[in-house]
Amino acid sequence: MKQLKVAVLGGGSWGTTVASLVARNTDVIIWARDPDTVTEINAEQTNSKYLPGAKLNSGLTATNDIGEAVAGADIIVMGIPSQNFRNVLQEVTKHIRAWVPVISLTKGLEAGTQLRMTEIIQQELPGHPVGVLTGPNLAREIMAGQAAASVIAMEDEIIVKELQEVFKSGLFRVYTNTDVIGCELGGVLKNIIAIAVGMGDGQGAGDNTRAALITRGLSEITRLGTAMGGKAETFSGLAGMGDMIATCTSSQSRNRHVGIELGKGRSMEDIIEEMTMVAEGAKSAPAVMALAAKHGVEMPIAEDVSRVLAGDATASRAFRGLLRVVAGAESEPG
Numbered sequence: 001m002k003q004l005k006v007a008v009l010g011g012g013s014w015g016t017t018v019a020s021l022v023a024r025n026t027d028v029i030i031w032a033r034d035p036d037t038v039t040e041i042n043a044e045q046t047n048s049k050y051l052p053g054a055k056l057n058s059g060l061t062a063t064n065d066i067g068e069a070v071a072g073a074d075i076i077v078m079g080i081p082s083q084n085f086r087n088v089l090q091e092v093t094k095h096i097r098a099w100v101p102v103i104s105l106t107k108g109l110e111a112g113t114q115l116r117m118t119e120i121i122q123q124e125l126p127g128h129p130v131g132v133l134t135g136p137n138l139a140r141e142i143m144a145g146q147a148a149a150s151v152i153a154m155e156d157e158i159i160v161k162e163l164q165e166v167f168k169s170g171l172f173r174v175y176t177n178t179d180v181i182g183c184e185l186g187g188v189l190k191n192i193i194a195i196a197v198g199m200g201d202g203q204g205a206g207d208n209t210r211a212a213l214i215t216r217g218l219s220e221i222t223r224l225g226t227a228m229g230g231k232a233e234t235f236s237g238l239a240g241m242g243d244m245i246a247t248c249t250s251s252q253s254r255n256r257h258v259g260i261e262l263g264k265g266r267s268m269e270d271i272i273e274e275m276t277m278v279a280e281g282a283k284s285a286p287a288v289m290a291l292a293a294k295h296g297v298e299m300p301i302a303e304d305v306s307r308v309l310a311g312d313a314t315a316s317r318a319f320r321g322l323l324r325v326v327a328g329a330e331s332e333p334g
């Protein structure tokens, strides 16, 4: 592979993990706003704030200067949480070269606009190829060297194959897909179902209950995703069902953690206050409900989660309501 220069923006758990993986293949520079993170990555090859105990690839370098990271890059990778994504991208526009692809790692929607991250990239950087890297990819496991599979999704069939070579590495297997909308929405929407599953787990629900929520959750996110232009088969692949299983069952998931704590009766303010990392589902839920209304899609699980997140219902009440709902045909909502 030609020695490409990749800039990863965002020094959190996933940005750092992806940068470390890609550094096995090519030149990578990571931009983080926190000077301590930058110093630590350069001096120790660790990021103890987000990936305690993990050793990063020794070829990885870090900078505090976004211009330095972006100006020389052949590929930009955005590992910034959804509500700050546009601000950082606006800085990128000042330094990026023409036609450089921009890949999002982010699994959220912009709150006010309900836009996907690739739509924001297209607004801010028209003409640049856009894509997402998504799938069942819990950062800490991947840093521990465990096998995982992911999907790189871009509309352009040639560029997506070139980028597959950049991201795949060792036991990190990367598939291609041209359904950007479906892949991106799979990553966004499963977070809300993971909160629902956590709400059940926090109240001592059983394995049958969890399986029912995951399965019914998958059908409701598929309904919205296909109404928005994604392909149904994408939601039964890694970016849909795969990520749903990982996030809804893992003790590492931040979204499931939020659900568990809500299930125990704690308030959102308390839960968020003690979290150092992002739980995208909590931020994206109102945008998801607005999109469901716009597309005329019923999403009973997401709706209940949204009510609990907004403080309009308790987790125990919402959870009992979900289970009491009168069942129709399996192909129908509810």
Ligand SMILES: NC(=O)C1=CN([C@@H]2O[C@H](COP(=O)(O)OP(=O)(O)OC[C@H]3O[C@@H](n4cnc5c(N)ncnc54)[C@H](OP(=O)(O)O)[C@@H]3O)[C@@H](O)[C@H]2O)C=CC1
Pocket: 010, 011, 012, 013, 014, 015, 016, 032, 033, 034, 050, 079, 080, 081, 082, 084, 087, 088, 105, 106, 107, 108, 137, 138, 139, 140, 276, 277, 278, 280
């Ligand atoms: N962690 C995971 O396993 C996975 C995460 N994702 C997705 O990746 C995205 C990033 O999440 P993740 O890395 O986990 O998040 P973390 O909570 O681990 O880290 C967030 C990072 O974003 C940085 N950040 C936040 N706002 C800004 C800003 N305005 N300018 C610059 N940097 C900023 C933080 O910097 P600071 O430290 O200075 O606050 C921090 O480095 C999310 O959408 C998530 O859903 C996808 C797959 C797996």
Ligand SMILES: O=C(CO)COP(=O)(O)O
Pocket: 107, 135, 136, 137, 138, 139, 191, 194, 243, 246, 247, 252, 253, 254, 255, 256, 278, 279, 280
């Ligand atoms: O997206 C993820 C795994 O694929 C990470 O999930 P959480 O953000 O819930 O930790």
